[in-house]
Amino acid sequence: MASTGEKKLVRSKSGLRMVTVDDRVHSPFILSEPEWTPDSTCKVCQNPECQAKFDLFNRKHHCRRCGKCFCTKCTSGLMILPRMCFVDPVRHCEICINITKKENEFFDRHLKALLNGSVFNILDSNSNPEQGELFTCRLSQDHRKLEFVGEQSKRESIPVDKMESVQIVASETDQQGNRLGTGIAIRYLAGIPSTGETEIVKMTVDEGGLAKKTGMAWIAAMQKAFKMVYESKNP
Ligand SMILES: [Zn+2]
Ligand SMILES: [Zn+2]
Structure with missing residues (x-):
């Protein structure tokens, strides 16, 4: 078996993470851990609406997602953070917890739709518009490419990190x-x-076929996936 998808447990300052053994083959949805605001530079909570002073009783905590320094009250939310591969739920600030909550919906629902795939009528930029062909298209298990399986023909897969834009055309x-x-x-x-x-x-989507609904769900999921990858490359 190829070793590319193998995973290992590593310990970071934020908790245990399950990551791919070979760092070059990680999923395009993965984010790296942020730099933490150093304790020494942080005298008050970094939530602008709080700014509580830190002392012996009001301790500092770092948000695992943005790395900023907050008081207990402003980092009370614990949530799973699959984009950073933590095994257990981790501490979030109030802004980050809302972003993570939305993304976790993607991992629960939309990612599954992408992996399951659907049937599409496929046209290339240079092919005759009348001559599309049906392919099953799905995201690969390592999330790194779109794979196409046709009844007769083959198509090259498309690496997710090579995608430049995604546009709804119908x-x-x-x-x-x-x-x-x-x-x-x-x-x-x-x-x-x-x-x-x-x-x-x-x-x-294959208009007359049974796959129309799954095809539409797949398209919606693809838009979300592209946005997520694009935003993490261009923060
Ligand atoms: Zn945060
Ligand atoms: Zn605070």
Whole structure:
């Protein structure tokens, strides 16, 4: 078996983390631990609305997500933080806990949809619009690439870190008035990286097929995934 997906337990100042043995193959959703604000520079709680003075009774705590220094009251929330691979729930400040809460919804629901995959009609930037072909598309188990399985043909997978943009190209409105994507165009770096050459793959849900609903859920999940990866690269 390939060793690329192997994981190990490591201890950090914030707690135990389960990480890939080979750091180069970690999931694109993973964030590295922040630098902690040094204790010596921090006299008051870094929540601007609190600013309580630290002393013997009012102790300092670091938010595991942003690394800033807060009083007990302002870091009372514990939450699992899968993006930093902690095994147990960790201390969060009030701003970070809301971000993590939203992201954990992604890990609970949307990531599963991406891994399960769905059937799409697939068109390339240079193919004739009339000649799409059905492929099952899913995120690989290590989260690092989109894989395509066709009945007859093969397609190269697309590395998640090569994606440049994700755009909804077709949508419909549900009964509550929400617009739901039925087609998505993914632009990605192709060929030799230094040339910056990109290609676009256009994926639309199989309208008549049973996979329409899972396809739409997959598209919504893909948008969230791309946003998360993009924002962690461009904070
Ligand atoms: Zn924080
Ligand atoms: Zn405080």
